[in-house]
Amino acid sequence: xxxxxxxxxxxxxxxxxxxxxxxxxxxxxxxxxxxxxxxxxxxxxxxxxxxxxxxxxxxxxxxxxxxxxxxxxxxxxxxxxxxxxxxxxxxxxxxxxxxxxxxxxxxxxxxxxxxxxxxxxxxxxxxxxxxxxxxxxxxxxxxxxxxxxxxxxxxxxxxxxxxxxxxxxxxxxxxxxxxxxxxxxxxxxxxxxxxxxxxxxxxxxxxxxxxxxxxxxxxxxxxxxxxxxxxxxxxxxxxxxxxxxxxxxxxxxxxxxxxxxxxxxxxxxxxxxxxxxxxxxxxxxxxxxxxxxxxxxxxxxxxxxxxxxxxxxxxxxxxxxxxxxxxxxxxxxxxxxxxxxxxxxxxxxxxxxxxxxxxxxxxxxxxxxxxxxxxxxxxxxxxxxxxxxxxxxxxxxxxxxxxxxxxxxxxxxxxxxxxxxxxx
Numbered sequence: 001x002x003x004x005x006x007x008x009x010x011x012x013x014x015x016x017x018x019x020x021x022x023x024x025x026x027x028x029x030x031x032x033x034x035x036x037x038x039x040x041x042x043x044x045x046x047x048x049x050x051x052x053x054x055x056x057x058x059x060x061x062x063x064x065x066x067x068x069x070x071x072x073x074x075x076x077x078x079x080x081x082x083x084x085x086x087x088x089x090x091x092x093x094x095x096x097x098x099x100x101x102x103x104x105x106x107x108x109x110x111x112x113x114x115x116x117x118x119x120x121x122x123x124x125x126x127x128x129x130x131x132x133x134x135x136x137x138x139x140x141x142x143x144x145x146x147x148x149x150x151x152x153x154x155x156x157x158x159x160x161x162x163x164x165x166x167x168x169x170x171x172x173x174x175x176x177x178x179x180x181x182x183x184x185x186x187x188x189x190x191x192x193x194x195x196x197x198x199x200x201x202x203x204x205x206x207x208x209x210x211x212x213x214x215x216x217x218x219x220x221x222x223x224x225x226x227x228x229x230x231x232x233x234x235x236x237x238x239x240x241x242x243x244x245x246x247x248x249x250x251x252x253x254x255x256x257x258x259x260x261x262x263x264x265x266x267x268x269x270x271x272x273x274x275x276x277x278x279x280x281x282x283x284x285x286x287x288x289x290x291x292x293x294x295x296x297x298x299x300x301x302x303x304x305x306x307x308x309x310x311x312x313x314x315x316x317x318x319x320x321x322x323x324x325x326x327x328x329x330x331x332x333x334x335x336x337x338x339x340x341x342x343x344x345x346x347x348x349x350x351x352x353x354x355x356x357x358x359x360x361x362x363x364x365x366x367x368x369x370x371x372x373x374x375x376x377x378x379x380x381x382x383x384x385x386x387x388x389x390x391x392x393x394x395x396x397x398x399x400x401x402x403x404x405x406x407x408x409x410x411x412x413x414x415x416x417x418x419x420x421x422x423x424x
Contacts, residue, residue: 002036002414010034010413014042017409021402022047026262027375027394028237029057030402033294034410037385038302049234052265062218062232062289063391066372069286070187072296074125074355076194076205078318085197088122092129095193098169105130106147106172116176121193123177124186125354126326127335130173131184140174141182141333147174155185156277161202164279165192181333187355191282202280213311214295219288222276229287236374237263239399263394284372290389293378297387300380323382324364325351334360369403377403384414 018030029047033040045057080086086095093100099119104112123129132148133140140146148171158164168185175182191202198205203221211219218229225233240263276285299306304314327334335350335357351360356368369379375392390406 002039002041006413007041010410011042011044013409013413014406015044015046017405018044018046021400024262026400027392027402028263029234029392031057031059031061031063031290031391032406033290033387033389035294035298035301035387036414038298051235051237057234058232060218060232060289060291061234062229062287063234063376063393064222064236064372064374065286065288065293065376065391066284066374066397067370068288068293068372068376068378069281070283070355071370071378072206072210072286073187073191073194073202073282074322075314076202076210077125077190078314078322078354079209080194080197082315082318086121086193088120088125090121091118092121092124092189092193093118095196096165096169096189098166102169103172105176106174108144110147112172113176115173117178119173119177121190122326122354124190126352127181127183127186128178128327128331129184129186129189130175130177130180131168131182131186132171132174133182133184137183141180142175144174148172155279158277158279160279161188161192161195161282165189178328179330179332181327181331181335181352183336185283187283188281190355191280194282202282210296210313213306213313214292214299215307216288216292216295219286219292221280222285222287223278223280225287232289233287234393236266236393236395238266238395240264266395290391293389293391294387297378297380297389301382301385301387319382320364322354322356322364323358323362323366323368323380324353325358325360325362326353327351371397371403373397375399375402379403379407386410386414 014032018032021027022030027047028051029049031045032042034042045059047057049055049057049061102115102119104114107113119129133146138146138149151171155164155167158167168189194205195202203224218232220229295307299313300319303316304312304319306313335352349360350357351362352358353368356370358368359366365382367379367381369377371377373396375394375397378389380387388406388410390402392402
């Protein structure tokens with residue numbers, strides 16, 4: 001149990017940190033919830049839901065959580081794993097036949113090289129399937145230009161996850177499966193596998209098996225936003241730095257000499273189907289609140305048991321499996337932590353579990369985490385039973401090291417060593 005003094009000191013430290021960031025006019029808001037052993041350590045909302053309209057952030061506001069959704073979809077898949085419906089070494093083609101006919105791998109000179117082995121389910125969950133990365137990623141991890149940026153941009157026109165998966169199966173890979181961590185749409189394909197095995201659309205499956213049991217009433221796909229949830233949707237902002245995309249990571253962090261404005265609003269409240277497409281985005285198309293996401297994280301901390309103590313989302317052994325480092329020595333690159341509010345040097349200290357970044361070499365049961373391009377972030381430390389959620393609404397997430405700083409504050413007050421930092 002955390003003492004009242006520690007909780008008070010922690011509150012002062014986080015409030016000061018959050019006010020400094022929001023007061024710098026570099027981020028619009030911070031909504032933060034931290035708990036340990038099911039006890040709420042901190043809950044605070046700072047900044048603006050809408051800067052232009054002077055609407056202050058409130059505790060029930062909702063956010064585009066972006067790639068935080070990957071963990072939600074992966075937990076759904078692991079529920080079916082527990083039922084024996086698939087295994088990590090199953091070929092994806094067993095569930096989506098089109099993946100038996102992947103054209104091959106795009107070589108350095110544009111030639112197509114045959115696959116050395118099929119794409120496995122573990123490849124999708126660890127971002128090592130060799131799939132072409134997101135269209136906003138201009139350069140592959142090995143330095144080559146992203147060869148299929150235009151094709152990836154067409155996915156929004158597809159009608160369903162089934163069609164998205166079929167289009168991805170028609171594209172050559174950019175690496176042989178299993179050898180390069182490349183941030184791509186593997187979890188979207190996992191979402192389609194959930195549909196195939198469950199006989200339900202992904203939204204219905206999540207609602208019935210995760211969201212409703214946990215009481216996550218403010219969480220849904222963007223295509224299903226209700227007027228009530230949408231009225232609570234905080235305004236998104238974009239970092240106003242034309243250099244960040246041209247030369248990451250060198251231009252990713254603003255200097256104090258930067259002449260603002262540091263952020264500009266993005267057009268949010270409009271036709272969401274037109275903006276996000278009709279197909280459910282299993283890896284990034286979810287809206288949620290900090291309160292909802294904390295329920296999810298605390299359930300994981302409890303070993304998968306719901307707050308009522310009766311229902312279970314996952315088995316403890318499955319959570320341990322997800323938090324184990326699954327990257328092999330053959331994998332030439334690990335996760336790019338800077339994408340999710342980390343410091344650049346954090347990359348050397350991380351391995352990757354099943355859809356989550358983990359401590360390098362972890363055997364499971366430690367700290368694991370991920371986040372979204374909208375500067376949404378979460379982590380769970382199973383050793384200390386700590387659940388942490390921090391949502392802002394600034395794109396892209398690589399601009400500031402919010403996660404690393406907040407982790408250091410929490411570690412300092414809970415007498416835990418901060419995450420190891422290596423110099424590059």
